[in-house]
Amino acid sequence: MDAPLLIVGASMAGLRTAExxxxxxxxxxxxxxxxxxxxxxxRPPLSKELLQTPGHGHAEVAFPIRSALEEGVEWMLGRPAxxxxxxxQVVTDARGDEHAYSALVIATGLRPKPLPIDGHGLTGIHVLRTIDDAVALRDSLRPGANVVIxxxxxxxxxxAATAAKNGATVSIVTQSRVPLERALGPLLGAEMRRRHEAHGVRFFCGESLFGLVGDPAVERVILTSGVMLECDVLVVAVGSDPNTEWLQGSGLDVSDGVLVDGGLRAIGVDGTVHPQIFAVGDVARYPNPLFDDVARRVExxxxPTETGKRAGQLIAAQLAGDDCEPLAAAGFAPLPSFWSDQYDAHVLAFGMTYLADRSELVAGSLDDECIVEYYRGDALVGVCGIGMRGAVQAYRSKFAVPARQ
Ligand SMILES: Cc1cc2nc3c(=O)[nH]c(=O)nc-3n(C[C@H](O)[C@H](O)[C@H](O)COP(=O)(O)OP(=O)(O)OC[C@H]3O[C@@H](n4cnc5c(N)ncnc54)[C@H](O)[C@@H]3O)c2cc1C
Known part of the structure; x- marks a missing residue:
């Protein structure tokens, strides 16, 4: 039998690639x-609906498996590579079993960065990436609990928004000047802070953790300024690292994610393209000609859908023995978009707002519904709205031609 198309990482990007x-x-x-x-x-409901709805579990967030994947697909779960x-052309799993492949898809995503100081084995410390993390955190977010994020x-x-709605006492400790500073910039970041504070959330900006007190569960956190906060639940949400340890020594370039070309084909440390190996979703690092030629991971x-669709086309062509070069050379320029729901604010953005050196309010009012544009020099690199969804969506066409060549 032919070796299968092997997809490592059974989540959104892997699924979309198979489809x-x-x-x-x-x-x-x-x-x-x-x-x-x-x-x-x-995963988005893990920090929103699932976190505030007792009883919700995998069934409420599972992706439907389309009929095209009902046959000829083998699911080996609980088996990390x-x-x-x-x-x-072989991947080894944690049991020592080997899996040959005709084409390989790397879809292993990210994991949360750990607590930046020694946790001394204290309990009550959480991260959030998986459904198991979300269920464990939900059980701790009781009304009245002191939650430090x-x-x-x-x-x-x-x-923070979910915990505050649940009646917890919430503090956010951040090295940034305003929340969401990297993604939304100072203008909208300050507005999001105001909205959180209106719901009782306290901010400790320009701060980090110095120490923890408790036995066996965390009871207080000490900040670098010396401030001490009561703490029943400590959530560590300081970013993510790509899951690429299993690729060490493989010869692929895995410095900050898996480097791929415009066909999502992996590039080796020697610069050669591996035509049978693809990376998709959060773990992939690639240039986007809509913005510039710098390879980046975008979370x-x-x-996952855009990269999965594209890799799927290349994989089918590669395994059919077609010449993939014209397809790969056609380039890949997906428009990134993200949204977030916090209290009654629906935030929707397109582009790469974090590349901007300035942002400008262009419609509405910050403390209500509004649209903010993001510029790098004269080039529009992103747009973000609170509400005003239709008008924000209309910006999509403005990114259709490269902002910079
Ligand atoms: C809590 C949360 C809320 C979010 N909310 C939003 C939102 O509101 N809006 C938005 O735009 N985006 C949001 N995102 C981001 C979005 O969910 C991600 O971009 C998306 O899940 C990435 O999909 P992925 O398949 O690339 O990676 P993942 O979903 O991380 O999947 C990777 C999979 O690979 C597995 N894996 C890792 N290592 C191995 C290995 N060695 N062998 C086998 N398998 C392995 C992992 O266990 C995991 O199942 C959120 C993410 C999180 C965590």
Missing amino acids: GARRAGYSGPIRFLGAEEHAPYN TALDTAR LGSGFVGCEI HWNL
């Missing part, structure tokens, strides 16, 4: 190797 390959005509075997025990599920041998990115702010929900 894309089927849609593009690949009818051969597919094998998923997934570290989690769960079939693919949607540990090594890749590109010469033999380290980090003020989207995950930290969404947890937004629409990109």
Whole structure:
């Protein structure tokens, strides 16, 4: 039997790639190797609906498996990959079993960065990436609990909003000047702070953790300024690292994610393209000609779909023995988009707002519904709205031609 299309990482990007390959005509075997025990599920509700709804679990967030994937697909879950041998075209899993592949998809995503100081084995310290993390955190977010969130990115702010709605006493500790500073800039970041404070959330900006007190559970945190906060639940939300340890020694360039070309084909440390190996979703690092030629990882929900679709086309062509070069050379320029729900604010953005050196309010009013544009020099690199969804969506066409060549 032919070696399967092997997809390492059984989550959104892996699933979308399998769907894309089927849609593009690949009818051969597919094998998923997934570290989690769960079939693919949607992560955005983990910091929103699932975190505030007792009883909600995998069933409420599972992705439907389309009919094209009902046959010829093998799900090997709870089986993390540990090594890749590109010469033999084999992936090894944690049990020591080897999996040969005809084409390989790396879809292993990210994991939260750990607590930046020694946690001394204290309990009550959480991160949020998986459904198991979300269920454990939900059980701790009781009304009246003192919740300290380290980090003020989207995950930290969404947890803060959910915990505050649940009646917890919430503090955010951040090294930034305002929450969501990198993604939204100073203008909208300050407005999001105001909205959180209106719901009782306290901010400790320009701060970090100095120490923890408690036994066996965390009871207080000490900040670098000496401030001490009561703490029943400490959530560490200070960013993520790509899951690429299993690729060490494989010869692929895995400095900050898996470097890929415009066809999402992996590039080796020697600069050669591996035509049978693809990387998709949060773990992939690639240039986007809509903005510039710098390869970046982008952690937004629409990109597992965009990268999966694109890799699926290339995989089907590669395994059919077609010449993939024209397809790969056609370039890949997806428009990143993200959204966030905090209290009654629906935030929607397109582009790469974090590349901007300035932002400008162009419609509405910050303390209500509004639109903010983001510029790098004279080039529009992003737009973000609170509400005004239709008007924000209309910006999509403005990114259709490269902002910079
Ligand atoms: C709590 C949360 C809320 C979010 N909310 C939003 C939002 O509101 N809007 C938005 O735009 N985006 C949001 N995102 C981001 C979005 O969910 C991600 O961009 C998306 O999940 C990325 O999908 P992925 O398949 O690339 O990676 P992941 O979903 O991380 O999947 C990777 C999978 O690979 C597995 N894996 C890792 N290592 C191995 C290994 N060695 N072997 C086998 N399997 C392995 C992992 O266990 C995981 O199942 C949120 C993310 C989180 C965590």
